[in-house]
Amino acid sequence: xxxxxxxxxxxxxxxxxxxxxxxxxxxxxxxxxxxxxxxxxxxxxxxxxxxxxxxxxxxxxxxxxxxxxxxxxxxxxxxxxxxxxxxxxxxxxxxxxxxxxxxxxxxxxxxxxxxx
Amino acid sequence: xxxxxxxxxxxxxxxxxxxxxxxxxxxxxxxxxxxxxxxxxxxxxxxxxxxxxxxxxxxxxxxxxxxxxxxxxxxxxxxxxxxxxxxxxxxxxxxxxxxxxxxxxxxxxxxxxxxxxxxxxxxxxxxxxxxxxxxxxxxxxxx
Numbered sequence: 665x666x667x668x669x670x671x672x673x674x675x676x677x678x679x680x681x682x683x684x685x686x687x688x689x690x691x692x693x694x695x696x697x698x699x700x701x702x703x704x705x706x707x708x709x710x711x712x713x714x715x716x717x718x719x720x721x722x723x724x725x726x727x728x729x730x731x732x733x734x735x736x737x738x739x740x741x742x743x744x745x746x747x748x749x750x751x752x753x754x755x756x757x758x759x760x761x762x763x764x765x766x767x768x769x770x771x772x773x774x775x776x777x778x779x780x
Numbered sequence: 781x782x783x784x785x786x787x788x789x790x791x792x793x794x795x796x797x798x799x800x801x802x803x804x805x806x807x808x809x810x811x812x813x814x815x816x817x818x819x820x821x822x823x824x825x826x827x828x829x830x831x832x833x834x835x836x837x838x839x840x841x842x843x844x845x846x847x848x849x850x851x852x853x854x855x856x857x858x859x860x861x862x863x864x865x866x867x868x869x870x871x872x873x874x875x876x877x878x879x880x881x882x883x884x885x886x887x888x889x890x891x892x893x894x895x896x897x898x899x900x901x902x903x904x905x906x907x908x909x910x911x912x913x914x915x916x917x918x919x920x921x922x923x
Contacts, residue, residue, distance in 0.1 A: 697888075713887075717887070718799065726830045
């Protein structure tokens with residue numbers, strides 16, 4: 665699923681370069697625990713989270729996560745957005761809660777990472 | 781196993797400095813990319829470095845991290861100045877955590893750090909002494 669489609673489904677705002685909207689997403693992981701992101705996430709994953717601190721971007725950088733959706737209307741600070749831009753990470757922000765955002769994307773065919 | 785070190789890099793990690801935490805690991809990842817190592821290996825090394833760096837920030841009074849790139853292996857070492865781990869075996873169990881509220885606010889403290897470091901390593905060793913500090917060595921084989 666393309667990031668621009670995800671943006672539409674979640675009625676989200678793009679916080680980084682719009683060129684990123686062409687990124688392709690294979691699966692998703694929703695969590696506010698970066699410890700779990702570091703333990704469970706695989707390649708080419710969309711991260712949905714309500715955390716907006718710089719460690720979310722660092723975690724994404726380490727895991728080669730190229731797309732993050734901030735849920736619950738959370739907005740990251742300028743420095744966090746700059747850190748994402750510098751690392752080629754696309755940021756979206758939606759007012760949906762994590763449960764609803766994940767549900768809407770699942771309904772449209774996006775699936776979670778397999779940890780089994 | 782050759783003892784030749786192709787390159788080594790040292791980083792000082794400050795206690796509680798969440799603002800720049802991860803910058804050493806970011807540097808390590810960039811070095812490994814420049815060396816043209818395979819992506820899965822870079823990913824494992826990045827996870828190890830980042831978990832170690834976050835551990836230094838969250839759990840210690842500060843310490844150092846070192847990356848060694850050998851022809852046949854990558855070694856990441858950390859050493860801190862305390863406080864040391866009371867029960868290392870327990871700290872290696874998934875879900876066990878002594879992280880404070882600040883660390884949890886940042887999304888850490890799920891008790892996954894040390895088990896994740898060990899899982900990503902081909903060779904892992906840890907020594908700790910209460911009141912002194914902790915020494916961790918993680919190795920990934922290349923090729």
